[in-house]
Amino acid sequence: MAHEEKKLKLYSYWRSSCSCRIRIALNLKGLEYQYIPVNLLKGEQFSPEFQKLNPIGYVPVLVDGDIVISDSFAIFMYLEEKYPQHPLLPSDLQKKALNFQAANIVCSSIQPLQNLAVLKYIEEKASPDEKIPWAKRHIEKGFEALEKLLKDHAGIYATGDEVFMADLFLAPQVHAGIKRFNVDMAKFPLLSRLNEAYSELPHFQNAMPENQPDSPSAWGTC
C-alpha cells in the first residue's frame, strides 16, 4: 500500500541546532515533511550522496520538489517566501533587521564555535578538557550580546509579543547551552524567561532534539 510521498523533505540530525530552527519553522507554518536523518557522529554527511546535496556536509538540507536548499538561513528565507502563512518576519524594517541581527549572533558568533568539527579539533589539538570550557565561553559571550541587544525590544518573545525569526534561532541555541554545555542561565534573565516561554509552545517542543525520530531516546537508550 503506497503512502503519499510528502513533497517536503528535511535532512536533519536530531541534535543539530541548525536543523532544529527549521523544524520549528515547518511546524509553525503547518508544513508536513519527511524527516531524513543524517548521522553526523557516524560521518553520514560525507557520503557521496549527501555531498551532492550539500558539498559543505552540513545539515539541514531542504528538498522541495526540484529545489534543494542548504543552510538554515537560506532555508528559512525560502520557506518564508514560498509559504507565507504564519509569517516569521515582522513587516517593520527596523524590527525585521533586529530579527536578522539576533539570528546572526547565533549563526555566526555562537553556533560555529561550538559545532562538532570545531569541538573535535579542540579536543584533539588542545585537550579534551578544553572542549567544554571553550564552548561555554563562546556561548556565554553570545548570550551576553543577545541580552544587551534584545533588552529594550523583547516582549513575550524575543522581539515583541509574537514569535519571529529571532525566536527560532534562539530557542535551539539556548536549549543546547543548557542541555549540553551546562551554561549558567542565571546570568541571562531575559534568555531564561524566553526559554520558559518557548517551553510552552508545542511547535517548539516538538522540534527539540529529544523528540526527533533519530534521537537515541526514541529507541529507549539512555
Next chain:
Amino acid sequence: MAPKDGGEASSKLVLYSYWQSSCSWRVRFALNLKGLSYEYKAVNLAKGEQFTPEFEKLNPLHFVPVLVDGDVVVSDSYAILMYLEEKYPQRTLLPADPQQKALNLQVASIISSSIQPLLMLSILKYLEEKVGLEERLLFVQTNIEKGFLALEKLLKDFVGKYATGEEVYMADVFMAPQIAVATERFKIDMSKFPTLSRIYESQRALPEFLAASPERQPDAVH
C-alpha cells in the same frame, strides 16, 4: 559613490566602519553597487573606539559595521544587507528565482558563519596560546580551504561571469572581500580553487569593489 569623510550632513545614510573590517567591506561594496552615497564615520578598532559610550549606544555589541538611516539603526553586515535590499531595491542583490536566491543566501552564510568567525582575532589569540602559532595558521588555512572547497563545488554548476551567473549578487558581495583577506592575510593558494579564482578576477575588476577596498577608505593607514 565615494564616501565623504565628515563634511555636510547631506546624506541620509551614515556608515560606521573600520577600513580593514571585511564585514564593513561587504556593506561598502553593496552601497556602491546600489549607487547609495553615505557619510563614512570611522571607528578605530585598534584604538578601542568601539567601546566609547557614544558608539555603545548605537551598537551595544561594539561591532562594525553599523548603518544609520534616519531613525533606523542596523548592525551586523548580513542584517544591513537584507535591510538595504528591501529599502533600496535598485540594482537588486538577490535574484528573483527561488533556487538562485537561496544559493546566494547560502554562499553568504558559508562565508559569514563557516569561514569568517573562525578568523576572529580573539579566536586566533586563544589558539596561539593553546596550540602555538604554526598550528594556528594551519587551523585558519584548513577552515578557509574547507569553506572555499565547498563554494567551489556548490557554485560549479551555477557560475557565470560572477558567482551565480552573469550579474553581481549577494554571493559576490560576501565572496570578494573574503577571498581578498584569504589571499593577502592568510596566503591561501587560490590555484586549488579555479572556479573561485575566475570569479574573483571579475569581482575585483568592479569599480564598486575597488572603491570599497580598505586602502581607499578615509581611515586607511598606509
